[in-house]
Amino acid sequence: MTGGGVKCWGYNSDGQLGDGTTSDRYVPVDVCSTGTGADCASGDPLTGADAITLGTDAEHTCALTTTGGVKCWGRNEEGQLGGGCVDDMCTTPVDVLFPPPSTATPTPTPTATAMPTSTPTPTATATPVFAEEHVSESVDAGGTVTTDTESDGATASDPVETWVTSPAAGTVSIDETAMSGSPPPGFQFLGQDVTITAPAATVADPLIVRFRIDSSLIPPGENEETIEVFKNGAQVPACTGAPGTASPDPCVSERTLLPDSDVEITILTSTASVWNFGTLLADTDGDGCADVEELAQTNDGLPPLLPGETGGFDPNAWYDFYDVPVPANPDPTPNGTKNQAIAMDDVGAVLPQVPLDCSWPP
Secondary structure, eight states: OTTSOOEEEEOOTTSTTOSSSOOOEEEEEEOBSSSBTTTTBTSOBSOTTSEEEEEEOSSEEEEEETTSOEEEEEEOTTSTTTTSOOSSEEEEEEEOOOOOOOOOOOOOOOOOOOOOOOOOOOOOOOOOOOOOEEEEEEEOTTOEEESOTTSSOSOSSSOEEEEEEOSSOEEEEEEEEEOOSOOOTTEEEEEEEEEEEOOOOOSSSOEEEEEEEOGGGSOTTOOTTTOEEEETTEEOOBOOSSTTSOSSSSEEEEEEEOTTSOEEEEEEESSOOEEEEEEEOOOTTOSSSOHHHHHHTTOTTOOOOOTTOOSSOOTTSTTOOTTOOOOSSOOOOOSSSSOOSSOHHHHHHHTTTSOOOOOSOO
């Protein structure tokens, strides 16, 4: 208003009109510095240059003054009037109480002294350590026990989850622990050992074991079709019998890629034991022997691989047993300055008779 006064009107249940009352006003009334009522009886309105800006909500009102202060009036149950009112409401303006400015002298910042920089020591890459889980429960026939007690599926920190459904009543135990065994030749194991104990089942009415493997555990290029399951170190084949039967026993009945890229594999088995998961190691030359197996065979007193060789059978390599199916008594007689330890005429006779052997010595 001209002259710096403030007038308010309307709903006034919490004194938000500032006239010292809680009466609703249908025409503008003065906000009172002192006194009450429509004409600030026995007091003075908020006039002059006191108020220049207003801010309001439904239950209280504030004004910014030219001296840099703030005055508020109305409801105060949550302290919204700023400390100048100690009641649930103040029907005339009160000062908002601001803390005094700090007079502390800033502490000078000391000048940093250059220190010699040490060369960091390389840290060896740690082997991942995953959360171990142990559950044991008694179930009725058809009951299920799971390590996924968190109901969050497999995760990067807990990458293997297991569900076991038993056709017979009894106690089912599942232990997910650090790997303790070695994978079969040509494979690498992933994740953890899963040790299961459960009531005996049958081929016709087997245990149903469901494994979920987190995507963080799956090597690049591998998927639900290439991950293998091992029971007591033996690879588990696909089920080929009637649906729902463990034929062969055990067998993989289902492989599923989940929406979050995790893999779920279901096993049918009449007995429970130690289970692992793995993938084939890389076989660059496609000869059935993993690269790491071939490269590992360059020691043991043999000459090193020739330039350009990556392992595998090579008729020009020195005494090359790598990948060659060998008889019980191989012929080590050289057929020239460079040859394989099996004479060339032996190889043809051996190939259809002896399984592939990637080891050295044979």
